[in-house]
Amino acid sequence: MSDMPVKLERRGAIAVVTIDNPPVNALGLAVRQRLLELVPELEADGSVAGVVLTGAGSLFVGGADITEFDHPPQAPHLPELLERIECAGKPWFAAVNGMALGGGAELALACHYRLVSPKARFGLPEINLGIIPGAGGTQRLPRLIGVEAALPVIAEKAQIDGQRAVELHLAAGLVEGDFLAGAIAAAAEMATLPLPSPAAELPVADPGEGFWTEATARIHKSAKGAKAPLAALESLRLGVQKGAMEGLSFERETFLRLRASDEAAALRYLFFAERSASRSSSLRGVEPRRINLAGVVGGGTMGVGIAAALLNAGLTVVLSERDAASLERARTALEAVFAAQAKRKMHSDQEGRDRLARLKRTVGLDELAGCDLVIEAVFEDLNVKRDVFARLSQVCRADAILATNTSYIDPRLIVEGFGSQERFIGLHFFSPAQVMKLLEIIPLPQTAADVKATGFDLAKRLAKVPVRAGICEGFIGNRILKRYRGEAEQMVAEGVDFAAIDAALRDFGYAMGPFEMQDLAGLDISFMNREAARGRGENVPEALGDILVRAGRKGQKTGGGWYDYEPGERKPQPSAATARLLAPSIGAPKQVDPGKIIGRLIKAMADEGRKILEEGIADSPEAIDLVEVHGYGFPRGKGGPMFLSARNAI
Numbered sequence: 279m280s281d282m283p284v285k286l287e288r289r290g291a292i293a294v295v296t297i298d299n300p301p302v303n304a305l306g307l308a309v310r311q312r313l314l315e316l317v318p319e320l321e322a323d324g325s326v327a328g329v330v331l332t333g334a335g336s337l338f339v340g341g342a343d344i345t346e347f348d349h350p351p352q353a354p355h356l357p358e359l360l361e362r363i364e365c366a367g368k369p370w371f372a373a374v375n376g377m378a379l380g381g382g383a384e385l386a387l388a389c390h391y392r393l394v395s396p397k398a399r400f401g402l403p404e405i406n407l408g409i410i411p412g413a414g415g416t417q418r419l420p421r422l423i424g425v426e427a428a429l430p431v432i433a434e435k436a437q438i439d440g441q442r443a444v445e446l447h448l449a450a451g452l453v454e455g456d457f458l459a460g461a462i463a464a465a466a467e468m469a470t471l472p473l474p475s476p477a478a479e480l481p482v483a484d485p486g487e488g489f490w491t492e493a494t495a496r497i498h499k500s501a502k503g504a505k506a507p508l509a510a511l512e513s514l515r516l517g518v519q520k521g522a523m524e525g526l527s528f529e530r531e532t533f534l535r536l537r538a539s540d541e542a543a544a545l546r547y548l549f550f551a552e553r554s555a556s557r558s559s560s561l562r563g564v565e566p567r568r569i570n571l572a573g574v575v576g577g578g579t580m581g582v583g584i585a586a587a588l589l590n591a592g593l594t595v596v597l598s599e600r601d602a603a604s605l606e607r608a609r610t611a612l613e614a615v616f617a618a619q620a621k622r623k624m625h626s627d628q629e630g631r632d633r634l635a636r637l638k639r640t641v642g643l644d645e646l647a648g649c650d651l652v653i654e655a656v657f658e659d660l661n662v663k664r665d666v667f668a669r670l671s672q673v674c675r676a677d678a679i680l681a682t683n684t685s686y687i688d689p690r691l692i693v694e695g696f697g698s699q700e701r702f703i704g705l706h707f708f709s710p711a712q713v714m715k716l717l718e719i720i721p722l723p724q725t726a727a728d729v730k731a732t733g734f735d736l737a738k739r740l741a742k743v744p745v746r747a748g749i750c751e752g753f754i755g756n757r758i759l760k761r762y763r764g765e766a767e768q769m770v771a772e773g774v775d776f777a778a779i780d781a782a783l784r785d786f787g788y789a790m791g792p793f794e795m796q797d798l799a800g801l802d803i804s805f806m807n808r809e810a811a812r813g814r815g816e817n818v819p820e821a822l823g824d825i826l827v828r829a830g831r832k833g834q835k836t837g838g839g840w841y842d843y844e845p846g847e848r849k850p851q852p853s854a855a856t857a858r859l860l861a862p863s864i865g866a867p868k869q870v871d872p873g874k875i876i877g878r879l880i881k882a883m884a885d886e887g888r889k890i891l892e893e894g895i896a897d898s899p900e901a902i903d904l905v906e907v908h909g910y911g912f913p914r915g916k917g918g919p920m921f922l923s924a925r926n927a928i
C-alpha cells in the first residue's frame with residue numbers, strides 16, 4: 279500500500295488525494311491510472327462532498343513524467359484525465375502546497391478550485407523541453423486569468439506565486455499555517471457551493487491584433503530560433519479566436535508533434551544531463567568544505583567575472599592585484615558588471631551595492647591569508663602563475679583550497695613543489711565568468727576528495743554546470759575547440775570560403791561561426807600557444823591564422839583578423855587584405871553544402887570527444903555535450919556533438 283504513488287484518505291466528508299511519486303510527484307502512468315480510477319469512485323461515494331488533491335512533500339506536481347517522452351504516449355492520457363476531473367459532479371480542490379509545473383499546473387487548472395500555500399508557484403516551463411503544454415494549459419489558463427497574464431507563463435517561462443494567484447483570482451484563497459488542514463477546512467466549507475463552470479468553458483477576451491503582433495515579435499526575438507515558444511503563442515491565440523475545443527485539439531496535436539521532434543529530444547537529453555552533472559557518483563557522501571571567504575588573484579577580465587559570480591552567490595570576496603592602478607581598473611570593471619546586471623533587472627541598484635559591499639580589495643597576496651578558497655586568474659603564463667602559488671602556499675591557511683583558472687596549462691606544473699597537492703584544484707571558468715554556466719573542474723592526481731566535492735558544491739552555489747575534466751592540453755572544451763577550428767581552417771585551405779562556414783554555423787544555431795569567434799576572442803591567443811609549442815621544439819605546422827597574426831591582424835582589437843571591422847564596429851566585413859594574405863595558402867574556391875560543412879565539423883568534435891572518453895578525460899558523452907552547450911555556445915536545441923553523433927544525425 280505504502281508505495282502507491284497516489285494516496286487516499288478521508289477527513290470527514292472530504293476525500294484527500296495525495297500524489298506521492300518521488301522525486302517530484304510526476305504524473306507518470308501509474309499516477310494517471312490511479313487518479314482516473316478515483317474520479318468515478320469518489321463520485322459514486324455519497325459520503326464524499328468534495329476532493330482535496332495535493333502533493334506529498336514540498337512540491338505539488340513537477341509535471342508530466344519526462345522520462346516517458348522517449349516512448350510513444352500511453353493511455354490514459356493527461357487531457358482525458360483532466361477533462362474527467364473538470365466535469366466531475368463534486369468539487370475538486372487543488373491544494374497547491376508548492377511547485378505546480380507543466381502537467382501539474384494543468385491538473386490544478388482543471389480542478390474546480392485552487393487553494394494555495396505561500397510556497398505555491400504555477401509554471402508552464404514546457405518550452406524549456408522544446409514542447410508546449412499538452413493538457414489544456416494554453417486554453418484553461420487564459421480563461422481563468424486573461425490572455426495578458428497567461429501569455430508570459432505559457433510562452434516566456436514566467437511563474438505565478440501564491441499571492442499573485444489570489445490577486446489574479448486563479449486561486450480561491452491563500453492558506454497560511456498548517457496548509458493541508460486549512461485547505462481541507464476551506465474545501466469542507468465551499469463544497470456545498472454550486473460548482474463553478476469548467477475553466478475550458480469560460481469566455482476569454484481577445485486583446486486584439488496589436489497585442490498579438492507585439493507578442494509575436496517579442497517572443498520571436500527571445501526564442502532565438504527555438505520552435506516551441508511561438509507554437510505556444512499560436513495555440514493560445516487560436517484558442518482565443520476559434521474557441522477552446524479547437525484550441526485543445528490544436529494544442530494536443532502540436533504538443534505531440536513537438537514531443538517527437540529532434541529539438542525536444544535534445545532538450546530532454548540536456549535536462550537529465552544537467553541534473554546528473556551536479557552529482558558526481560565518485561563523491562557521493564563526501565562532505566564539501568564550507569567556503570565563506572573567497573579570494574581572487576588577478577583583476578583582469580576573468581578575475582572580475584569570477585569575483586562577480588562569487589559576489590552574486592552571496593560570498594565575501596577579497597580581490598587582489600599587483601598594484602593600485604590595476605586594482606582601481608578592476609573596481610571600475612566590477613562596478614560596470616553590477617550596473618549592467620541591475621539594468622537587466624537581475625537585481626536592484628541597492629542590491630548591487632550590497633553585493634559590492636562584500637568585496638575587499640588588496641594589493642599583493644597577504645590579505646588572502648584568511649580565505650577558505652583562493653582562485654588564481656592571472657596571465658596565462660606558467661612562471662607568472664607559479665610565482666602566485668609560491669606566495670599563496672606560504673600566506674594561506676593550510677586548509678585553504680588553492681585553485682587555478684588556467685585554461686591550457688597543466689595544473690601539476692603550476693603547483694609543483696608548493697606542498698601537498700591535496701588542496702590544489704583547477705577551476706576553469708568561461709568568459710564572462712558571471713554569465714557563462716560552465717565550470718570545468720580539474721582535479722590533480724592527489725587532490726583530496728573533499729576539495730573536489732567543494733568544487734562541485736561551489737558550482738551549485740554559483741548556479742553553474744560542473745564538469746569534471748582530466749588533465750590534457752585544453753582539458754575538454756579547449757581541446758575540442760582546437761580540433762573544431764583546425765577542421766574549419768582545413769576546409770578553408772581546401773578552398774571553402776570561411777564566411778560560408780560561419781554562415782552555416784550561424785544557421786545551425788551558434789551565435790557566431792569559428793572565424794567570427796576568433797576575431798572576437800583574438801587570433802593571437804592560439805597563435806601564442808602554437809608559438810610556445812614551437813619554442814618547446816614541437817612540430818606545429820603554420821596555421822592560416824598565424825599568417826594573419828604575423829601580418830598584424832589579431833581580430834577586432836586590431837580592426838581586422840579574418841574579417842575587417844570599421845572603427846568601433848563589431849560587424850564583420852569581407853577583407854581584401856585577408857584574401858591577399860591567404861591566397862598563396864588556400865586551394866581554388868569551392869562551394870560546399872552547408873549541411874556538409876556542419877556535418878564535417880561536428881564529426882570532428884565528436885571524434886575528438888570519443889578520444890577524450892577513451893583517455894578518461896571526460897566521464898561521459900553527456901559531460902562533453904554539457905561543456906559544448908554551456909561553455910562554447912553549441913545550440914541547446916541540438917543537444918551536443920556526442921548526442922548528434924550517437925543519433926547518427928550528422
Ligand code: T1G
Nearest residue numbers: 301302304340341342343344345379380381411412413553
Ligand atoms: N519528470 C521526470 N523526472 C523529473 C521531472 C519530471 N517532470 N522533473 C524532475 N525530475 C527528476 C530529475 O531528473 C531528478 O532526477 C529529480 O527529479 C530531481 O530533480 C503535459 C508535457 C521540479 C523544479 O519541466 O524544473 O508537464 O537526477 O534535481 O532542483 O503539459 O526538477 O535525481 O535522478 O531538478 O528540486 C514540465 C521539470 C514537464 C519541470 C525540482 N515540467 N523539473 O527541482 O530537483 S512537461 C518541468 C524541474 C509537461 C504537460 C507537459 C525541477 C523541479 P535525478 P531536480 P529540484
